[in-house]
Amino acid sequence: MPEPVYFYLDTDVVSRLADGLLPNLKSMLTSEKCLPVYSSILLSESFGKPKFDAKIGFLDEINAHRIVVEDHESSDAKIYDERASEIRNWAPEGNIADGIERVLDRFSLFAHGSKSGPSLRQVSQEFESEILEILEHLFSLSDDLPTETERGLKNLTQYLVRSVKFDGEATSKSNHLEMERYVQNYTSVGSITPPNIVQKISQRLPSSQQGEFLKLFGAKTPNVGKLVETAALLGMVGFNRDKNIGKKESSKSMRAARSDRHDVQHIAYGLVCHAFFTGDRRSARKAFALAEYFGLGCVIVFVDSGGRVYGVSEKNWP
Numbered sequence: 001m002p003e004p005v006y007f008y009l010d011t012d013v014v015s016r017l018a019d020g021l022l023p024n025l026k027s028m029l030t031s032e033k034c035l036p037v038y039s040s041i042l043l044s045e046s047f048g049k050p051k052f053d054a055k056i057g058f059l060d061e062i063n064a065h066r067i068v069v070e071d072h073e074s075s076d077a078k079i080y081d082e083r084a085s086e087i088r089n090w091a092p093e094g095n096i097a098d099g100i101e102r103v104l105d106r107f108s109l110f111a112h113g114s115k116s117g118p119s120l121r122q123v124s125q126e127f128e129s130e131i132l133e134i135l136e137h138l139f140s141l142s143d144d145l146p147t148e149t150e151r152g153l154k155n156l157t158q159y160l161v162r163s164v165k166f167d168g169e170a171t172s173k174s175n176h177l178e179m180e181r182y183v184q185n186y187t188s189v190g191s192i193t194p195p196n197i198v199q200k201i202s203q204r205l206p207s208s209q210q211g212e213f214l215k216l217f218g219a220k221t222p223n224v225g226k227l228v229e230t231a232a233l234l235g236m237v238g239f240n241r242d243k244n245i246g247k248k249e250s251s252k253s254m255r256a257a258r259s260d261r262h263d264v265q266h267i268a269y270g271l272v273c274h275a276f277f278t279g280d281r282r283s284a285r286k287a288f289a290l291a292e293y294f295g296l297g298c299v300i301v302f303v304d305s306g307g308r309v310y311g312v313s314e315k316n317w318p
Contacts, residue, residue: 004035006079008067008270011042011055011262012279013303018051018058025277025309029062036064037079039269041262059084067269069224077224077272189238194314197289201239213237222294227268231286235260239289240282275299277309281318288312 007029009017016022017029029036038059046052066082192200198217202210217230235241244256263280267287270276276298278284284302291298300312310316 005033005275006035006037006273007275007277008037008039008266008273009042009064010266010270010276010278010280010283011045013277014038014042014055014058015046015051016279016303016307017062018054022303022307022309025303026062035079036062037067037269037273038064038084039067039265041265041269043084045262056084067273077269190240192239193317194288194292196292197239198234198293201234201237205237217293221296222290224268224272227271227290228264230290231264231267232260234286234289235264235282240285242282270300271296271298273298275301277301277303279303279305284312284318 009029013022013025017026028034036059042055046055060083063081064084065079066084067077067079069077189201189204192204198214202213205213216233218226222230235245242256242260244252245260263283264286266278266280267276267283267290270278271287271291274297276287278287278301281302284300287298288300290296291300301309302312302318303309304318312318
């Protein structure tokens with residue numbers, strides 16, 4: 001039996017499919033040759049929001065498999081046949097999940113060099129105390145929760161560790177290059193188009209930093225962790241970065257930081273599959289830049305607001 005073709009779907013695409021839109025794409029996803037893939041990032045983004053059940057039901061309907069990173073040292077991804085409805089109980093209570101995300105939002109703002117954001121020491125202290133309090137509360141509920149949520153609690157803890165690890169690595173490398181000097185002028189790289197996007201970005205940096213910047217990407221085939229890190233770095237130097245992230249800490253900048261953190265993880269998971277379907281223009285461009293640089297075989301597919309579905313390329317730039 002031939003190897004299936006893995007199609008990774010981000011949250012926006014799943015949401016539209018669950019609403020009955022994009023019928024041609026749905027037909028493709030349900031063919032014998034294709035295997036739809038989703039990640040827990042979709043659950044994190046959707047939990048407690050309208051149409052959460054519809055998204056879960058749709059993933060079950062198309063027999064979508066879940067992609068996970070089990071070994072956080074190697075950051076290798078594996079795909080499992082797990083129905084979304086079976087793991088939905090892993091999701092913590094809505095207010096707890098939001099508390100976790102808000103702490104991580106502050107990390108993301110710091111990582112992007114927001115001058116009005118918190119210091120690393122302040123964020124670290126808040127993270128340690130707030131996350132510990134949240135986890136203690138979760139585990140105090142464990143006697144009253146179904147046994148399957150024990151796995152969910154473990155998964156949640158790993159998600160936190162992974163998020164902070166990736167943000168921390170990208171931040172330290174950004175600081176090493178003194179990126180904060182240039183990130184305020186991020187529009188200088190925002191308009192870059194293929195080919196050779198990463199190389200073109202490096203050429204916009206001071207000559208003393210260009211080689212060092214490319215070293216951060218490396219030359220070997222990247223794992224999921226490296227893809228998250230480099231996708232975040234692209235945003236930090238201003239390539240298709242949400243303009244709200246660089247502003248002072250506010251509800252808008254926090255939402256933008258959270259969205260960016262989710263997006264770079266979608267990008268990383270998508271790039272280890274055969275195709276990455278996204279409705280987010282920034283994600284499509286960053287994913288293409290990384291696929292181009294690392295020579296990955298993943299096809300980046302953009303689903304625009306009008307429902308047009310097309311492969312991203314130099315000629316078809318979203």
